[in-house]
Amino acid sequence: MKLPHFEYEAPASLDEAVALLVAGDGSARPIAGGQSFVPVMAFRLAEPSMLVDLRNIPGLDKIEITDAGVRIGAMVRWRDVLDDARLVEALPLLPAAIDHVAHYQIRNRGTVGGSLAHADPAAEMPTIALTCDAVLEVVGSKGQRSVKAADLFMGPLMTSLESDEIITSVLLPAWPADRRWAFQEFARRRGDFALAGIALFYDEDASGAAHNVHIGAISVGDTPLRLAKAEAVLNGRKIDEAAIAEAAAAASAEVDPSGDIHASARYRKSLVGTLLSRALQGAANRKAK
Amino acid sequence: MKVDFEVNGRAVSVDVTPRMTLADCLRHELNLTGTHIGCEHGVCGACTVIVNGDAVRSCLMLAVQAKGAEVTTVEGLSLEEGLTPLQEAFKRHHGLQCGFCTPGMLTTLHALLSEEPEASEERIRDVISGNLCRCTGYIPIIEAAMDARAAYQQARGDK
Amino acid sequence: MKSSTHPQNTYIGGHVERVEDYRFLRGEGQYLDDISRPGQWHAAFLRSSLAHGTIRKIDASAALAMPGVHAVMTAADIEGNIPTIPFRRPNPTIGPYAQPIIAREKVRYFGEPIAMVLADTAELAEDALQHVVVEIDALPAVIERVHAMSDAVLIFEDTKTNIPTVFNAEKGDIEAAFAGAHYVIRDQFATQRQTALPMETRGLLAEWDAQLGQLTVSGAAKLPFFNRTTMANMMNLPEEAVDYIELDVGGGFGARGEFYPEDYLLALGARKFNRPIKWIEDRREHLMAIGHSREASCDVELAFSKEGVILGMRGDLYINIGAYVRPNGMTPVRNAAQFMSGPYRIPAIDLDAHAFVSNKTPAGTYRGPGRYEGCFFIERLMDQAAGALGIDRLELRRRNLLTHEEMPYPLATVLPSDGRAETQCDSGDHREPFETVVKESNWAEKAHLQGQLIDGRYHGMAIGSFIEGGASGPQENVRMQLEADGIVSLYAGSSAIGQGLETVLAQIAADYLELPMERIRVFHGSTTYLKQGWGSYGSRATVMGGNAVIDAAKKLLGEFRLHAAKRLGLAPEELTITEGVARAADGRSVPLVEVAKDGINVDGFFKNQTPTYTYGSAFAHVAVDPGTGHIEILDYVVADDVGRIINSMTLHGQVMGAAVQGFGSVFSEELVYNDEGQLLVGSLADYLIPLATDYPVVRCISLENYPSPTNPLGAKGAGEGGIIPVGGVVANAVANALSSLGVQPKILPLSPSRVWELIEDARARA
Incomplete structure (x- = not known):
């Protein structure tokens, strides 16, 4: 079960990443933690021409808590969510759900953005986003836009994102303390x-x-x-x-x-x-x- | 593609194709065959290595993604001679039979106990649930990990 | 003073840490994929995507044009008849059902090899597979028992039936037994298709030395000598021209190491292209290619007297053996028939075990073959009978368990004979582990929990019993060589599959030689060490290999005595040998190391056609969540009597590991096919073996009250017993838990979905 052939780039900016996806014309894929997508490739269910690795793009790995809610960068890993003690009060549903995600090693690499983009109806994060009326920030060749979680999921492993769009963060609206x-x-x-x-x-x-x-x-x-x-x-x-x-x-x-x-x-x-x-x-x- | 990283404290520079997993790179390019491949789809945990302190599945990571990283394999956990306290505990508790899953068990537990030397039995069991073993029934592995905690606690105290 | 005929016993029976562990723990084990040869090619197999069909066309031209791809071998590359894989336990009717090593006209299961691609790397070989064009006309897939046994579609058109063999297990006067019965219970049960799933997938490295005409196959396991003979015959080579090399092996459990189609194709390629060829099975193909097992069903009845004494057992067993009869494909079938009576005294038996072929992966053995299935069937009958007879479940068993006074106790005779039609339990008292389990489980104190709904979960308990065969004959060989540094090299015909063979054989050798274990070095499994050997299957390595070690140790000490006596100018009988030193009455002595230069090299043997029968009992306490169908094992105790314990630590490990595998069998592991015969389980995310979080509560107790009279050690095979009772005991505990609803689990696995449906359906009926 060796991976199929592909090209690989790890650009340092979103602009470059989007440009690579545009150049790939639908056959290039962004990759975050890869914990769902690498197995898909191992089974040769997907054979992208290029993987555009988001790992070198700064600013995607932060959890920010503001009056608006909890903003989670796309490259925030499951373990970052579980390690962030603030979330237990700011958004207790999130760590409670993420505690069910896969296993220790997967949680060290799997990301919030990757899971949302993968759109597996059996995964936790997509349902949390939907339940919490989350709004995703997305960039692509046509610029930046916001996408409601309710408008994201189109089918099993299918989203409404364009092939050159990258999720950069997700905002989970503020959570009253006595909820x-x-x-x-x-x-x-x-x-x-x-x-x-x-x-x-x-x-x-x-x-x-x-x-x-x-x-x-x-x-x-x-x-x-x-x-x-x-x-x-x-x-x-x-x-x-x-x-x-x-x-x-x-x-x-x-x-x-x-x-x-x-x-x-x-x-x-x-x-x-x-x-x-x-x-x-x-x-x-x-x-x- | 050329990729430079550190394995077991040693700087390496490897020429890899993008599709080569870190597991295959370690085994076949760097001859570190202690890291085993049991499924190649991220379920069995046999290929677990430690990357920048975190236990990860090396079959789900590309070798090119290791650029600049510090990677530790089971060989890197081992002494010149003899066994570490964690390895000793596995031997004492019969925490291995065929030995195929063992490197992944050791790397996972080393990462865990280095960070959480007080990990509870429940926590250890939960973490090890990501590593398949077909021989032991896991009970002796958990016993070994519990036994090895003292050494990690001491190591932390010594720091 | 110690006598040399009664060795000091310092290792046997102890909790002895394993010598293998040092290398495994340091990442220094050497498994097949850890070796490579310069210039080697990698193989990948194109496998049928249809369960049943006629091959119309294979076009490899696009694949061959790819860079790094050297060859695509198909049936067309084999002149004459396609060789078939031989049977290890032949019987008169299975000949036409043997597996050709590659599909030529027909494919008969999803996953059957059609072509082998050879390329510079595994990646390139896999890439090329996508470019081999195969056209197959689909034939109706035969998947289920009723369809298969109807013979409406013959899987082998030259035969008249899809039933290669019906084994009959017979004993006593069955008609009289049922005519005189006070109560008869009859029911149908089924166990699901599974596989052993060793953590290391299969693989081989085949090398051809054109100058010597020598084939070397690395990656041997289980039975290298039989496979060498098979390979030599297929390759038209003398046996000496083929070597099987055993490396470290990542688990076997009965499935790994049999002769598979890939073995021959790799050797053929290595010879044809004069290249080392390596193949590492990937996990997806492992699930469709390694032997499956356990797909069995039955319609059986048990006759009882008023007092609950079993009078007879009769009925039919049906085993889906898949598309071909593999080397040991019939073992689970004949075992189910012979061993279903298990630990119980059953004077009359008439069971027909029907082996039928289907368009599924061919079956073979998996730990406790046939025994696990049979134990599930009879234990389910026993609990239901107890209820109907109004006899306590434990009491019913006490009235029927075999006792010491009845040994040796003959089991049913199985015909057609595959070489061991008759067998008998060798020693023991089956009430002892049973009562041990009753006591250790605190049955009396927990009895009030039975059927109770506590915090939303139903509690249930059960105890069941089993027998485990071991010490498969006919023989094992070892060789001992005294090295110049005083180390004794022990070369064994037994194979290591992760069970701790090196440690166990070194313990026995050390005790009988009266040397520290550090002075014994064990080599095993490879055909280069010995002219003849057998291997590790049927729980035989400790008993067969261990007793051969004793024979060799005695001979080596005999040689030592002769050579030492010569040095001292004395008669051999004038010397006393203890702890590696030959001593004369006058105080002179010769240490073992000193005679090493004389070249001491001895062969040891153990011949035995009489199996051993470890036996035991197990207890389960379960809690069933009626909302989710989840079952938690709250407590599990298993006790067995193994005749003689060699290493309490490794024995414990075998029993516990087997028990946990058994939970996988009962709850979660299942190879599911769709109606078209496609295997729907292609990953370890779908084939659900137990995790560390699942079953943390197994307790094991081993007894050695009744040594086996069949061998000098008194040991019995003990690697499989732990798995045998799990299905029956857990299913009975679940029935007990759900007794208020009248739920009787009859089909495994007890998945949450199935358990919930049983509960729902029972509620709907009520």
Whole structure:
């Protein structure tokens, strides 16, 4: 399983990188940590003419926390996320989810930007971005633009990005300190892709009713999903047993996962409800700060 | 392409093709055959080496990406003669049988314990979940790592 | 004073650290891919992408035009008939089902070799594979049992059936047993297709010396001598013109080291082009090319008396052996039939084990072949019968486990004979490990947890028992040579596959020579060391190799005595030999090193056609999450009696490692095919072997209460037992956990999806 032939450049600026992608005319690929894309090449499922390595481009590896939220550079690695103690308060859902990403060695090289661009519906980061209404900054031959996570994911391993566009950062909007949240996923083994997963948060009003409910689902569709019907069940309601059961049923009903060698479609559909139910219980029981 | 980096404290300059992985470069260009290749798709962990202090899968890293890096392989963890405390612990606890996954286990644990000499059993188990072993059932590997912590704690204290 | 006939025992039975470890831990092991030869070419194999079809065209011209590509060999390069891979255990009906070493007219499985590309590097060889054009007309793929056994599509058109052999295991009067039964349980079960998955993939380096007419094959494992003979025959060479060289081996578990199609093609290429040719199997092709195993199903019944005594067992077993009968493809089939009775006293048996071919990768052995499957079947029957009979599950087993008084105990006779139709348990009392496990697991204290829902999970427990065959005959050879520096070189016909062979043989040699282990150096596995040898399969290396070492040690000391006596001018019997020194009554002595210059070199043998039977029991405590279908192993205890422990540390390692492999078998490992016969598992992200986080709670206890009477050491083969009971015991624990729902797991693996569906379906029924 040797890699196919390709050219390699590691430019020192975004402009140069974009120019190389333009010159590649669709067959050149940017590469960040390479932890998903190198295996794709090893199986010869992709044979790019050139890899444009982003490693030498300055400024892509920072985590900034501002009033607007958490801005994460595309080259920030999983371990940087897990090592950044500030995130536990600034965006607790993120490290909780990233703790499920692959394994120790992969987390030393895999990046946030790479995962978003890879757009695997079974991966954690795309669903977190979608759930949190994240906005990505992207540069390409037509200049810089912002892309909502909701507009990014088009299908399995497919995004709306042009072939000469590079993700530079992602902004996860600010997180109120008393927000309730949970992350639940179930995989066959530690670090495996999830059979299903749930990322959620909601805010509570003075009466204790939930609003601004955001529920994202992993691995039950061609893209990361928001579970609008389950959200609708919960918005404006107190998260009690009845609400949880109703939301779980709605979640199972609104997803249409496919079966594969690891789990049947029927199982995945049910698992979404089970995980949502557990996530909601966890969120409701978690002591507010 | 010419790529210069440091392996086990030694400066090397290797002529590689872009598609050559760091694993193949170490094994076939630098004759450091202690780094083993078990899957070539980033799952088994046998090819783990330490790059700038971090354990990484050398089958998922291109040799050209090692430019300017400090790379440590199992050979670099070893003494001129004899065994390090981590290696001793593996021997004492029967933490290896066929020996094929062993270099990856040692590099991974060395990186971990150098950084986290107080790592809990749960943490060690979690980290080692990225390294496949078909022989031991892992239990003796975890025991060996727990046993070796003292040496890393001492090394940190001595600094 | 010690007598030389009763050696001082300082190593055997001890917790002896391994001599192999030093090099492995320093990254100094030498595995096949660690060696290269100047001017070598690399091979890559073009494999069929269809499960069944007729080859219309192979066009390699584009590949051959690529830089660095030297040759593309196909069936067209082989004159006359395509050689087929011989059987290690032939029987009268399997001849037509042998595997040709390359596909000529037909392909019969996804992954079957069609062409071999030779190029300067592995990268270039793989590049070229993409440019070999192959046209295959698809034929209907035969994947499942019912389709295969219907013979509607014959996989071998010159035969009349897809069933090469039906083995019958027979004992006692089966009709009378069932006629007199108080209760009969009948059920169907199935285990899934798996593979051994050693961490090092296969590979070989073939070198041809044109001047000497000598072929050297590096990368041997398991049984180099048989493979050398096979290769010599295929290559039309005298046996002495072929050498098999064993390097360090990254795991075997039954699958690695058999003669595979690639072996011959590499040798053929090396000779044709007079070039060293190296091939390292990649992990994707490993999954489709190395022997598969374990795809078995059954419809069986057990007859009981009112008191719960087993009267008889009958029924049918069906084993999917894949597209061809490989060298040991029939071993799991005949084993399932012969060993399904396991540790239980069953006076009447009539089992038919049907081997059927299909368009899947050919099967072979995997640790505990046939035994794991059979143990799952009978243990599931035992627990269900206990419930129906109203007898406690442990008590039912106590009434049927074999006792010391019954030894040797004959198992069923298997026909057609493959050379060992009859066999018997050699020694032991099966109640002892059973009661050990009952005690160590604290069964009595935990019994109240059975079936309980605690913190959202159902708890269940079970104990089951097993037998493990070992010491496969017929013989093993060793040679001992006294070196000038006083070191004893021990050359063994046994092979090392990661199990610690060097240590174990050195321990035995050291004890019998009364020398420190440091003075024994073990060489093994290569055909250059010995004229004749066998290898490591069927848990034989310690028993067969170890007893041959004893024979050689005695002979070496005999030579020492003769030579020392000559030096001292005494009669040999006047000397006492202890700890490497021959002493005369007058105080004069001769150290071993001094006679080294006399050239002392002895051969040792051990011949034995009687297998050993290690036996044991295992306990599992599980918790089942009904929401996810996840099963956690909360506790697992296994106890076995191995006759005599040689190295408690390596034994423990074998049992524990096997048990954890067994959890992979029960829960997660599965080679899934689609209806077209394409293997859907192509990576280690899909073939799910256990991780460090999965099963951290295995406890192993080994006993040595009943030495084997079959060999001087009293040892029994012990490398496979740990895996055998896992399926049955865990499935029974799961059934116990879910007893309130009436769930009875009958098909493995117990994946989360399957377990959840069993629970859902049971709830829907209720």
